[in-house]
Amino acid sequence: MAEQAQFEELARQLSAVGAVKRDLGRILPPDCPNGSAAVLTLLGRHGDMRMSKLAELLSVDMSVTSRHVAHVAARGWIERLPDPADKRSRILRLTPAGLAQLDELSRRTTHLLAERLADWTDEEVGQLIRLMTRLRDSFGDCRSASSACRVPAPVLEETTRTPANT
Amino acid sequence: MAEQAQFEELARQLSAVGAVKRDLGRILPPDCPNGSAAVLTLLGRHGDMRMSKLAELLSVDMSVTSRHVAHVAARGWIERLPDPADKRSRILRLTPAGLAQLDELSRRTTHLLAERLADWTDEEVGQLIRLMTRLRDSFGDCRSASSACRVPAPVLEETTRTPANT
């Protein structure tokens, strides 16, 4: 178990990494904001899927997913096919135009990252990816796995003073 | 230099880590959204500073900083003192109430992180912090260094971990 000071620092870095995300967002193609890019990326990586599955991968509410998907579909980058197994559902699929857009996305982001991280080693980038993935799992497992994280965290009452941590 | 596939994966993880940030944002105290929390945290960590300095630390436009600061000041968590050296400028300072609020923030976030990252070792958390910090530096240096971002850029000696006023 890590120390409290570490958790504070981690929280700060999580907040600060937003600046990197914004930098990446600024170089996206026209009409393709972050939300659209995320949809295309996940469809390219995981293949055809339903809305609910995409919402889960995005870790956002399905209403949000619906908006992003509508935006992407309106530009012809994906199509929404009927699901023969369930008429309420829709299957999302990248179109050739969507694939081309995804290509462009990938080119831009990797170019920027390659430029900024020019002095990083392969191993360092891999390590960061592994740790971020694990971080996400440590949080995300709570959303699907209902038991473990369901423990409603000791509700902080007490005073406004920090107990001299361990 | 890392491979292209790694950069794509890193971009994906950067996008996905937003879910963790949102989880942290949900447990913040009333009237204290992420922007306010960031202001309080940075003032607590770096001590009194001017708007422009805070904007730089937040990596956002000063207009955004101004809004966040106004929100925080309206709740009495900071005060905006005149700068004797420059009448256009204002010095930001945490109030006792702001310090208490910062305490509460810290308690909540560390609680949540300690819970979610219960099976992480001290070393793993430290490694993630180091890599995220370096990632931010690899991007952030471009903002201050006005020329081409190719150049390693002058590293600002910023090891001041003075816990500000007390």
Add this chain to the structure above:
DNA sequence: TATTGTTATACTCTATAACTATA
């Protein structure tokens, strides 16, 4: 003229709730 900070406006992302159409 340039800089510090504020305000107005617009856009993106997100969540909640109400709604539909199926199951």
Add this chain to the structure above:
DNA sequence: TATAGTTATAGAGTATAACAATA
């Protein structure tokens, strides 16, 4: 009744541009 998805609405975060006061 319950679930898949849509839409309306509201709130937070951000950037750009116009502005005021001061340097």
